[in-house]
Amino acid sequence: MPNIELKNISRYICKNINLKINEGELMVVLGPSGSGKTTLLNVIAGLTDYEGSVSFDNKPVDGIDASHRRIGYLFQQLVLFPHMDVKKNIAYSLELNKLPRSDIENRVDELLRLAKIKHLGNRYPKYLSGGEKQRVALARALAPSPKVLLLDEPLSSLDLQTAKYLRMELRQFQKNLGITMVYVTHDLSEAEEIADRIAVMNHGNIEQVATPDEVFFFPENQVVSNFIGAPNILDCCSCRKLEQGVVEADCNGLPVIVAHEGNSVNRIAFLPRDIFLSETRPPGPGVNRFEGNVSDIRYTDDSVRVTVDVRSHQLVAEVPYHLFEDMALAPGKHVYLILKLRRIRVYDCNCNDRMHDTGLK
């Protein structure tokens, strides 16, 4: 399976994009709607004209039509051929190659088994559920043994449960087949679940390419930080194991208890919505409870972001409008914060030389 290299790609919103995807890697292209993710996939597939250069295994494929690039493409709407049954859909590319009938039947059977849809072979797409359609589309894309598999939000129309299950299966497929995969999504949690690396896109630019943990704990710039929810990120200098799976991290004077199996904590992060903010001292044990003064209040589309000075740190909490209206919050006001224990993410890597780079670009 090849590596893919994009050099100075420009098309529509995409401007001068450079990206290298390693052989056998699952690269997730993450970004909001209209950021140019699908355009990028179409460029790799050869389905659109572009400026710049695309290489598979260091060989340029720019003049090669999509039909000869040996790529599999799973579209957002899956686009199964409605006039063909499942077997015909899967066999489509094989019949184009005029393979012997017995070879086609064997390959289709193999893919039906692989995608766990053997019982659906004679059904037409209109009689399939969303999850079944997704499996058929995957089997069809894999039929010609593509070098690269491109997926454009293929699970976006499924319910959360089915999507999660299929995501895991997809990941398993990718590992077993060792195929290079480019997966487009706007959902951070989806990206984090399956990606080897994530390329964060915004307004046609790639803002950051990194592992899921690196994107969350070391957002390259404010754009990336905002996209992943503008988490509070705290460096931690030491930690103390309290009991199995529970650690108290010292985040520059702020003792935070986190659920963590390891022995060290280098950095913690939590989203503003995972901080509970109160005007009065909350009852109960004092675990992960802090007090401080409001230093800033910012209004967003659906909530209010309140910045609170806690010792030497500034923590941002998100308060829904309907709660904010009932509170008398103003700069200087003394408030109490509770960090939701299970929502605190822990970065535990002693070898990362970016650990001390906390400032956003």
Added chain:
Amino acid sequence: MKGVKIILKKLNPGWGIVPIFIFLIIWELAARFNLVPGQFYFPPFSEVMAEFFNLASTGVLGDNFLASLWRVLAGLTAGSLAGVMLGVIMGWKEIAHKSLNPIVSLFLPIPPLGWLPLLLLWIGINEWLPITIIFISSFFPVLYNTIAGIKSVDKDYVKVSRTLGASDIKILTTVVMPLALPMIFTGLRLNAGHAWRVVIAAEMVAIPTGIGALMLRAESLIRIDIIIVCLIVLAVMTFIFDKLFGYMENKVTAKWS
């Protein structure tokens, strides 16, 4: 109770015929009991049917019917084939659409019978005249439905076919044309009824044989019963053609459409 429901359910397909029976009974009674002014011009249904059998047994109806049927089949087949072929090209290749659409749009508003005076001079009074008019009347609806059918196919089908290794011609023949079939059939069904109306009109105006010509002769002889027989034949044939194309469409697309 359940048994009655099952019987009613089984009879259900036949319910549509009941209003026709009621209509025929009212027609028969109204004519017999002189409920319609000018009875001479309003024969009862039974007399119309008697004339139908008379015309059928003497071969007059058969000869004229077959003449009309041949013209309809020839004109409809040629017009539809030409419409589908040009429609596929215009729907698939934007350059063809842009080049030909202005010309097609210019000819489209002309009613098929509007060509009659010109065709009378160009072709003369012979078999080609009604066939050509039916050709013209069939061509445009099928052309436009085919263009719309081809253009309405989601571009993602084309893209996915391409990534699966299909050439342009393969995409057209194995994906786009099959997906455009429902719309093409809509055009064909429209045509089927239209062709019968046009052939009758053409035969009434210029051709001495066929159902239209028979109607015109009946009119000059004030044979209302024969006129009604011809109208019934026309209605039944339009109905049969519509159902035939509906059946073909169903056969081809029902499994997936």
